[in-house]
Amino acid sequence: MTFTLDRRFFLTLAGAGTGAAALAACGGPSTTPGAATATAADIDFSGVKPAASIDFWSNHPGKSQDVEKSIIEKFHAKYPDIKVNLVTAGANYEEIAQKFQTAQAAKSGLPSLVVLSDVWWFRYYLNESIISIDSLVKQLDINLADFRTSLVDDYKYAGKQWALPYGRSTPLFYYNKDHFAAAGLPDRAPATWQEFAGWAPKLKAASGTQYAFMHPALAGYAGWTLQNNLWGEGGSWSKGWDITCDSAESVAALQAAQDSVYKDAWAGVSSKESADDFAAGLASATLSSTGSLIGILKSAKFNVGVGFLPGGSKEKTGVCPTGGAGLGIPSGVTKEEQLAAAMFLQFMTEPENTAAFSAATGYMPTRTSADMTTVLAQTPQIKIAMDQLAVTRVQDNARAFLPGADQEMAKAAAKILTQQGDVKATMTELKATLEGIYTKDVKPKLKA
Known part of the structure; x- marks a missing residue:
């Protein structure tokens, strides 16, 4: 698998290729065509009156329910x-994805505006479940x-705009300044x-905590944050479409992570949310989203420090991934609802409101003209994320x-970090799984 292409080109091919059924997943929403209406062509909204009521589905990323309200x-x-009904559609991006897919299958109960995560949203496009917003x-x-x-x-x-950025983030390194x-x-x-491995024994001794570091919960976004560890050692989940999770560099990076838990015993693995564990004082440091800032x-009873993600022995910089979510408009609702949703989407992402959302959560301000002066005066740590x-x-x-790869990566990480599974064998197994997904579900879409 030596074919390479960048992210934008892949998505263009995904839009221009054959039927969406080829991208059926191992988990989460299917990508078989549903009841969606036209997505490739711009919808004509001339003469349309916005609906009197719309539903906005959110998982309130970064505990943002209050600022959303x-x-x-x-x-x-x-x-x-226009009345906007804020609906808690799940506790995380995956739960929203499942709920949205269920509504699609039932052809009823769809939202007018929905949160779309970085690893789920393009499936909605392939599924013809969202509209391009260019005409809006x-x-x-x-x-x-x-x-x-x-x-x-x-x-x-595919030459079109399908969503606008909303809760966009990177991981940050959080640490207890007092420790x-x-x-x-x-x-x-x-x-x-x-x-940090050299610092860890000193932190444990001085703080009295069991863990110098808390690994993020594996059921959440292990595939996201572990890219940092992999990249720092010259490894990766993949390079282009070559699956490289079993390379010597990747195995070394994940072996070091396992050693931090078992051999050297200075790290734990969060069972639910590492940000909460850290804020409760259970560990001296962790990685978590800027959206947790x-x-x-607010929760920590100690002085909190934040910084860039650590590098590794091979790469010292450029080791941080982006992530988060955008907002899209479903295709299966009326034009009136789509127009009202677009008006609310425009309002939600105006500079003043994106600054307020950032101030309340720590997510990136998505507009360049957003005045962050007051926000940064109150919470200077946001500048680190920016x-x-x-x-x-x-x-x-x-x-x-x-x-479905993200779930497979989480399973592999669980074997390594919570079951002390053999790293090389686990990564070899993961590679076979990922190559199977690529060969069956993605490669037919690509043209050399």
Whole structure:
């Protein structure tokens, strides 16, 4: 599998290729065509009156329910003839995906606007479950040029715009400043995981905690955060479409992670949410989304430090992935609902509101004109997240584009980090699984 292409080109091919059934997944929503209406052609909204009521499905990323409600109240003040009903559609992106797929199959109960995650949203396109928003962007005069290019372009392919960025994030390194000071360590994130491994015994001794570091919950986004460990050692889940999770470099990176739990015994593995474990003082450091920042700062009874993700022995920078979610409009609802949803989508992503959302959660401000002065004065740590965006790396194809791969990566990580499974054997097994997904579900879409 030596064929390579970048993310944008893959998505263009996915849009231009044959039937969506070829991308059926190992888990999550299927990609067989449903009851969706036209998505390839722009919908004509001339003469359409916006619906009086719409449902907005969210999992409230970054514990954002309160700020979402606040923005909705402001929207109601500006557009009193449109009521937005905020619906908790799941506790995470996967639960929203399942609920959305169920509604598609039932041909009823669809939302007018829905949160789309980084590894699920393109399936909705393939499934013809969402519409391109180009005609709505033109009609409502939405200023796409003011969005951060790298974030808005993630939802462009086949020459069209399919969503707008919403809760966009990177992982951050969170650390307990008090523990670091007690251990006589510098007040910063470690430059590399090797440096942190040297710090770990001092942190355990000085803090009295069981763990110097808490690995993120594997059932959540192990495939996302472990890219950092892999890249730092010159490894990866994949390079282009070559699956490389069993390479010597990848195995070495994951062996080091396993050693941190078992052999060296300075790390634990969160059973639910590492950000909560860290804020509760159960560990001196962790990795978690920028979207966890405000929650951690509010919950922690100690001084919280944040920094860039550590590098490894091979790569010291460019070891941080982006992630998060956007907002899209389903194809199976009326034009009236789609127009009202687009009006609310425009409002949600206006500079003032994206700044408010960032202030409440720690997610990236998606608009370049968003005035972050007040936000940064109150929460200067957000600046670290904004700065790290400049040194992020596009996610490995295997994680972002192979249907069901994220779940398979989580299973493999669980074997390694919670069952002390043989790293090489586990990665060899994972490679076979990922290559099977590629060969069956993705390769038929690609043209050399």
